[in-house]
Amino acid sequence: MRSGSLRTYSIAASTSMRERLAYPGNFAGSMFTYALFVFIFSRVWAGAYAGATEIAGYTMRMAVWYFIIAEIPSFGFGRFFWTLSRDMKSGQVAYLLARPYDFVSYNYAEKLGGSLAEAGVILAEGIAVGLLLVGLPPAAAPGAAGLASALSEAGRLGFLVVSLLLAGTLNYFLQAALAMTAFWPEENEAFFWIFQKLTLVVGTLIPIEFLPRWAARLAVWTPFPYLSYAPARIAVAFSLPEALSLVARQSLWIFAAVFLARAVFSFGSRRLSVNGG
Amino acid sequence: MGTIRMARPLGRIRAYARFMGAAFAFNLKATLEYRVNFVLQFFGMLLNNAAFAAFWMVLIERTGAVGGYGFSDVMLVWAFVSTSFGLAHIVFGNVRHLGRIVMEGGLDVYLLQPKDVWVNVLSSRTIVSAWGDFAYGFIVLALTSGTDLQRFALFAALAVPGALIFAATFAAAESLAFFMGNSSAVSSALTEFMLSFSLYPEGIYGPGMRWALYSIVPSGFVAFMPLRVFKSLDWGLVPVLCLVAAVYVGLSYGLFRLGLGRYESGNRMDARV
Amino acid sequence: MAAIVADRLSKTFSTRVRPAGRLSALRSFLRPENRDVEAVKGVSFEVGEGEVVAFLGPNGAGKSTTIKMLMGILRPSGGSASVLGLDPVRDRLELSRCVGAVFGQKSQLWFHLPPSDSFRLLGAIYEIDDDDRKWREAELIERFGLAPFWDVPVRKLSLGERIRCEIAASLLPAPLVLFLDEPTIGLDVVAKREIRQLLADAARIDDTTVFMTSHDMGDIEKVCKRAIIIHHGEVVVDETMKDLRHRALSKKYVGVRYASPVNLDLPSLSPVKRTAVAASYEVDTREHSLAEVVRALAAKGELEDITVEDEPLENVIAGIYSARTGAEAQAFGTGLPGAGRAAPEALGA
Numbered sequence: 001m002r003s004g005s006l007r008t009y010s011i012a013a014s015t016s017m018r019e020r021l022a023y024p025g026n027f028a029g030s031m032f033t034y035a036l037f038v039f040i041f042s043r044v045w046a047g048a049y050a051g052a053t054e055i056a057g058y059t060m061r062m063a064v065w066y067f068i069i070a071e072i073p074s075f076g077f078g079r080f081f082w083t084l085s086r087d088m089k090s091g092q093v094a095y096l097l098a099r100p101y102d103f104v105s106y107n108y109a110e111k112l113g114g115s116l117a118e119a120g121v122i123l124a125e126g127i128a129v130g131l132l133l134v135g136l137p138p139a140a141a142p143g144a145a146g147l148a149s150a151l152s153e154a155g156r157l158g159f160l161v162v163s164l165l166l167a168g169t170l171n172y173f174l175q176a177a178l179a180m181t182a183f184w185p186e187e188n189e190a191f192f193w194i195f196q197k198l199t200l201v202v203g204t205l206i207p208i209e210f211l212p213r214w215a216a217r218l219a220v221w222t223p224f225p226y227l228s229y230a231p232a233r234i235a236v237a238f239s240l241p242e243a244l245s246l247v248a249r250q251s252l253w254i255f256a257a258v259f260l261a262r263a264v265f266s267f268g269s270r271r272l273s274v275n276g277g
Numbered sequence: 278m279g280t281i282r283m284a285r286p287l288g289r290i291r292a293y294a295r296f297m298g299a300a301f302a303f304n305l306k307a308t309l310e311y312r313v314n315f316v317l318q319f320f321g322m323l324l325n326n327a328a329f330a331a332f333w334m335v336l337i338e339r340t341g342a343v344g345g346y347g348f349s350d351v352m353l354v355w356a357f358v359s360t361s362f363g364l365a366h367i368v369f370g371n372v373r374h375l376g377r378i379v380m381e382g383g384l385d386v387y388l389l390q391p392k393d394v395w396v397n398v399l400s401s402r403t404i405v406s407a408w409g410d411f412a413y414g415f416i417v418l419a420l421t422s423g424t425d426l427q428r429f430a431l432f433a434a435l436a437v438p439g440a441l442i443f444a445a446t447f448a449a450a451e452s453l454a455f456f457m458g459n460s461s462a463v464s465s466a467l468t469e470f471m472l473s474f475s476l477y478p479e480g481i482y483g484p485g486m487r488w489a490l491y492s493i494v495p496s497g498f499v500a501f502m503p504l505r506v507f508k509s510l511d512w513g514l515v516p517v518l519c520l521v522a523a524v525y526v527g528l529s530y531g532l533f534r535l536g537l538g539r540y541e542s543g544n545r546m547d548a549r550v
Numbered sequence: 551m552a553a554i555v556a557d558r559l560s561k562t563f564s565t566r567v568r569p570a571g572r573l574s575a576l577r578s579f580l581r582p583e584n585r586d587v588e589a590v591k592g593v594s595f596e597v598g599e600g601e602v603v604a605f606l607g608p609n610g611a612g613k614s615t616t617i618k619m620l621m622g623i624l625r626p627s628g629g630s631a632s633v634l635g636l637d638p639v640r641d642r643l644e645l646s647r648c649v650g651a652v653f654g655q656k657s658q659l660w661f662h663l664p665p666s667d668s669f670r671l672l673g674a675i676y677e678i679d680d681d682d683r684k685w686r687e688a689e690l691i692e693r694f695g696l697a698p699f700w701d702v703p704v705r706k707l708s709l710g711e712r713i714r715c716e717i718a719a720s721l722l723p724a725p726l727v728l729f730l731d732e733p734t735i736g737l738d739v740v741a742k743r744e745i746r747q748l749l750a751d752a753a754r755i756d757d758t759t760v761f762m763t764s765h766d767m768g769d770i771e772k773v774c775k776r777a778i779i780i781h782h783g784e785v786v787v788d789e790t791m792k793d794l795r796h797r798a799l800s801k802k803y804v805g806v807r808y809a810s811p812v813n814l815d816l817p818s819l820s821p822v823k824r825t826a827v828a829a830s831y832e833v834d835t836r837e838h839s840l841a842e843v844v845r846a847l848a849a850k851g852e853l854e855d856i857t858v859e860d861e862p863l864e865n866v867i868a869g870i871y872s873a874r875t876g877a878e879a880q881a882f883g884t885g886l887p888g889a890g891r892a893a894p895e896a897l898g899a
Binding site: 025028029032033036037040043044046047048049050051052055056187189190193194197198200201205206210211212 | 325341462480
């Protein structure tokens with residue numbers, strides 16, 4: 001049985017967003033770390049491109065912009081696991097479960113809503129830092145001018161935003177599936193660490209194209225590239241067919257992840273063992 | 278505050294060594310109480326470091342040396358930073374909590390005990406995950422340099438001043454809490470600065486940056502210089518690094534004493550934040 | 551009709567046991583050993599509509615587990631529960647519309663936002679339309695005195711103010727049953743008194759069935775009409791507060807003070823505390839006549855003061871809690887066999 005209307009979920013998302021914005025000081029730490037990372041990586045890429053103008057199809061400017069966008073999901077959407085695990089282990093989940101809504105959807109609305117505030121701030125910061133360090137990102141349609149150029153820039157921006165939202169959604173459902181294994185009494189943090197590090201290596205620190213060919217081929221069949229590679233690729237090497245394909249693959253993985261999260265929830269809540277006592 | 282006795286270094290070194298040994302043993306026992314947690318954190322740390330190793334392997338495979346460092350150089354820099362950082366947090370576990378302790382008036386406990394406040398507060402805790410960092414350096418060393426005993430000895434000898442420099446700079450950043458209302462943001466930014474800059478090749482930073490990396494953010498002394506010393510097997514520079522470490526410790530200690538003069542246990546921040 | 555029915559409700563948790571000795575973590579990983587812990591063993595009771603019941607028991611007795619089963623959050627291992635005629639697990643969503651909950655140590659309010667925002671979201675969750683919500687809010691603001699901090703972020707409220715908001719929030723959807731888990735924990739005397747009054751009002755005005763746990767005797771005596779005590783996972787007492795108090799009435803504390811020193815021992819009754827001129831006695835009225843004791847004391851010398859007090863309810867409950875078995879706890883203070891004074895040191899007597 002489904003319950004809760006779209007209105008409930010949108011109010012949950014906006015309340016949670018305002019809760020995060022009520023304390024902008026909260027963002028200072030991650031904004032600082034993010035800027036530091038972007039700066040250091042711009043130096044790393046400068047070092048790597050000392051003897052080459054293009055590596056694996058990326059110029060240095062593309063590589064830096066790639067990193068700027070690929071890190072946004074880690075900073076904006078990287079903590080769902082911890083907040084949900086904390087709710088479950090502290091027993092706060094007792095409130096969350098005893099309400100007339102669909103738990104998985106409600107939590108998605110609430111958690112994603114809160115994280116959008118942070119992701120937006122980081123995105124704005126990333127654009128500013130990127131402009132400062134390496135200038136404009138490469139044009140969406142090199143060679144085009146006037147209206148055509150403006151259209152493709154708008155298209156890229158649209159796809160970028162959609163792809164970032166999908167990356168956040170996919171992040172949420174995968175992390176929720178991992179976090180809800182806390183219904184079983186075992187330690188579950190190790191799963192998340194492995195997930196987090198794979199995300200880092202597969203498409204966040206470095207574009208997929210840099211990986212050895214076999215690894216890159218394998219990677220596209222895992223969900224990891226769709227957490228950070230997809231939006232970053234759209235930002236630095238926009239083409240309509242590829243953007244469509246990336247967004248479609250992100251959506252497919254979201255379907256799979258929603259199914260997985262719901263399965264874990266329905267098995268887990270059946271043998272619930274949250275802090276009794 | 279004038280009643281606090283300064284430790285006379287030479288006469289009391291033995292007493293302090295015994296005290297720190299006892300604190301260390303106590304902390305170790307406390308750590309072992311949470312074995313599962315310990316094992317998890319240990320492997321978590323290894324996994325984290327392995328992720329970055331994979332990144333460097335992929336990148337250097339593509340580009341050749343970056344900033345003058347090959348893959349094994351980057352790995353050794355990680356080894357030095359990891360082991361020194363780990364050692365600093367194993368022995369001086371409170372080093373990144375000092376600011377909070379000062380702000381919350383938590384120094385009172387230590388002021389009442391007949392031991393130097395700085396040493397006492399820093400060593401009265403140990404960080405579980407630091408053991409993973411500590412061990413990681415040796416694992417990398419074994420993988421890159423085999424079982425050459427001399428290299429292991431040199432590595433260990435270089436990690437000790439490294440740990441002291443880490444501890445001294447972190448403690449100095451945290452000591453800012455004496456001088457500003459809420460220093461936690463500044464302190465954690467400084468510590469992050471120090472750690473992050475140390476983990477990348479020296480050559481990627483411009484000359485201006487490099488000045489900073491051998492002074493206010495001493496990445497040079499915990500990562501870049503140890504690497505050069507290690508590669509050239511130059512034991513002669515070990516005492517130099519120890520001297521550098523002594524200077525950092527002295528400065529950090531001085532800053533703490535200066536701050537302690539302004540310490541008011543009553544300035545406990547509102548705990549409901 | 552009964553609002554809450556628990557019928558031989560039980561819950562067994564399976565916890566992992568770590569074997570002792572070396573490499574224990576590794577061995578338990580390779581060959582996990584589980585041990586079943588019976589948190590609740592066959593608890594049965596009924597609570598009528600509009601009743602206000604205290605659900606008591608020492609820490610670890612199974613109170614929260616029982617409440618969570620009644621709310622459909624935990625699935626019972628055995629027996630059955632029914633709340634408002636619904637099966638809590640099967641009909642969780644339907645039930646959750648008519649049930650409210652307050653857990654003293656957890657918060658349902660958003661920390662950095664004012665209560666008004668949390669109420670708005672709760673209104674949406676319970677699908678109350680905006681007009682109804684505003685009307686209901688106005689009533690709760692009035693009753694709970696929330697107006698001064700209605701637009702102040704929750705983090706700036708005192709604990710007492712926060713709990714007032716929590717309870718008001720849980721009453722927003724006008725629940726038919728309200729579960730409270732230690733609602734007054736950590737509050738000062740004045741705030742506790744306010745909360746108790748508000749809870750008693752909620753039961754009276756909204757005709758809400760209230761089912762609350764607490765360790766505070768004041769909460770229980772002031773708010774509840776009936777007490778269910780569970781211990782070692784079983785119901786050991788289920789009676790009205792009046793009956794429970796009767797258990798206390800069989801024991802009186804008599805205190806005397808004389809103008810000059812006298813022999814303070816009575817035949818067959820020694821003081822439990824004494825100085826040269828004053829003493830206090832514990833009188834079990836099933837063994838001694840209170841009138842005779844007082845007469846005998848008055849005959850001993852010139853009395854300056856005499857007091858007769860009931861045993862505090864807290865002692866009765868402490869006695870029940872400190873019982874080692876369910877049967878011992880049931881018998882406590884009733885004069886039945888096995889009644890004895892279980893672990894008197896726990897009574898602070």
